[in-house]
Amino acid sequence: MGLAERRRVLGYSQEKLAQLLGVDRTTVGRWECGKVAPQPPQRRGLATALEISLQELDLLLTPPRAVVEETAGHQSSDPLSAGDDEMIRREFLRILTVSGAFTALSAEDAEGLAEGMSPGVPADFARMNGHLWQVYRLARSKSAVYPVVRDQLTTLNDALASNRGSPRPLLSAAADLFQLAGEVAFDGNRYAAAAASYSLAASVSKDAGAYDLWACALVRHAYVDMSEQRYRHAAQMLGAAERLAGRGDSCLSTRYWVASVQAEAYAGLGDLEACERAMDRAEAVRDLTSDSVDCGWLRFDGARLAEERGSRYVRLGRLDLAEKALKDALGQTALASGQSYRRRGAVLTDLAVVGVRRRDIDQVVEHAREAIELARSSGSGYTARRLQALCDEFGTLSRDHRVAELEAEIAALCAP
Template identity: 60%
Template sequence: MGLAERRKAMGYSQERFAAVIGVDRTTVGRWDRGETTPEAVHRPKMADALQLGLAELDALLTPPQAHFSELTASPPCDRHGSEEIDMIRREFLRLMVVAGSLMALTPDDADAIAEIADRGSASDFRLMNCHLWQVYQLARSKSSVTAVVQDQLGALNEALKESGREGSLYEAAGDLFQLSGELSFDGNRYTDAAASYTLAANASSRARAFDLWACALVRHAYVDVYERRYSEAAETLEVARRVAKRGDSALSTRHWVASVQAEVHAGLQDLGACEKALDEAQRVADLTTPVHSGGWLRFDGSRLAEERGARYVQLGRLDLAEKSLKHALESNALSRGQSFRRRGAVLVDLATVGAKRRDAEQVATYGGEALRLARKSGSGYIARRLQALQGDLKVCGRDRRVVELNSEIGVLQEALRKE
């Protein structure tokens, strides 16, 4: 049974199912036809609506393995593109697995352990990785960075074949594996991302690079956070906290761990633990030296006001949420429009607060501004946040302003899909 059959068996039309999940009807149509797969943020609601566990839903959304004769038959023309993408993905993963395996191998003789590493090469890898992180952060299409990261993985494999167990190359590998995981995460390939972060953690632990190691664990936990598996994320983050304690106290690693723990505690509806974690994250302001690497660690606490507001939204503490979010909106960085993405997220959160209060005017004001910002900036992130907002709009009834906003968000989603 496929998604469409299960949906119909549960009594949902495409329109009603879309309203329950908080997406456009055309999105459900694409899911039914297998043209796209639901993002992780929608899957818990889908599982509830279809009365399935998340594992059962994943199995339902995974196409059955084709028969051998189908696999060897001449494919239709429109399959070539997807096959090419899948080939690139497999090669990407193969390079990571090979690099991880090379790091685990013990050299055959003692000479391989002594002074075989090219220190300049290790330094070059670190510099190139740092550059790749900068390119990744600036790239509008994150997938455009895949080819150059893949080349870097190939070069790393060759260096590892020559260098055996050289520690500084382990650190470079842990760094590059984290970036590879980010590319997979942005592409909604969460299992691939988790595999990349696992390799990153293993490489970083071998290098005894505690901050890099802790960051790999935090990113791994994010996969569970995104899928609302908060208990599993909490376990991973507790290990990350213990690893970060052994790292460089001048860096912001432990404070980043705390900020993500706050999100998990909010997901578990634990207000006290959430606020305690937020207070720990806020202590990043006490650090007097540069607090991040510019690559795999970018936490500087500048977003904590908006993050605190978002956590209060999760907890249903709308009074506290609104206060924090408005403070964030008035901060220097956001008021001067330096970050469309961040400002858009805050505006959507304020619109969400309005929806939960059934305040149509607040929804229209902040949601409308977020919509204009998404159009102006072309930000897919703001558009996705607006799409998630649609699920909360139905509680506002048939207020004209909210209905128009909901319709315009749908138009924006359709326009972005055509780009």
């Protein structure tokens, strides 16, 4: 059964379902033919209207694309395909199996296993992982990094299985790599794969006794919850991350990153005071030395605080505060020196949202058009997702031909 069949079973026309969800009828039509997928905030309402779970909704949304690809007689060119998702899940389970054996051993037994192992192996993995994070940050298309991550994961598994390294450092390297795999999946809008990656990163971090890695895995998992507007769940996850970070290395910036993301969850809950307190705690990261804020899987140095503060003010409806912070941030995200397309795209989209809420069409067009070009250049699912959420704000502004053109371009950008 597909999405259209389920709608008809419940007796809804496309118009009626669109009315229930507060979207245009053509949006429902695009969902049903697989041209575009519902955004995270829309998925929960759609599942509720169709009286199914989010997992069942995923199954209803999958067939159209699969049928198109089969009929066309070619394999998807997306480096991060469903087959790759399954392969990396198998690798996760293999590492969990091996790590379970290590954690069951006594300390003396574990030391015995380490005798005769190459001391360079764990350090080699740490260096390679650090290099992969750097490549990921600079890559225009994040999914292009995935095949290398998969190969590194396979090599790491072989090292664990053959006892070619000290167990705990290798497990830390595995937790690090799982988080990178999750980031690639999240950028590609593969929320289930991202959540699985972060959950397993947390599990292996626990086995390794790596509190900072463990806390960062929970922070990244909280982003999955926030992408679906489950801010209360995210706040609970971040509370656990805060406690873990308190047991971690005080020279690292983990606790300050946790505070910054807590501010986002509080903004989603509409709590301005809690949001600002959390942002103030995050500002203390500036007291750390530069060597303490970048270790691959953790890169929070306060450089993004202006854009993050601006984004949270947008969510809270404080447009005056938001615009000032976002314009400050825009000057910090110039594309020179390899700075992030994704970061600049997010700031531009937030400025376009400010324009929508002020009914300033010139501001909307100026900032949204540049964000669209960045999304095209980078292939970032994250930027495309932010732009599609912008479309949901247009309302009657869509009657203006310039906004209607933007909406069409964004729909084409988000099409599978």
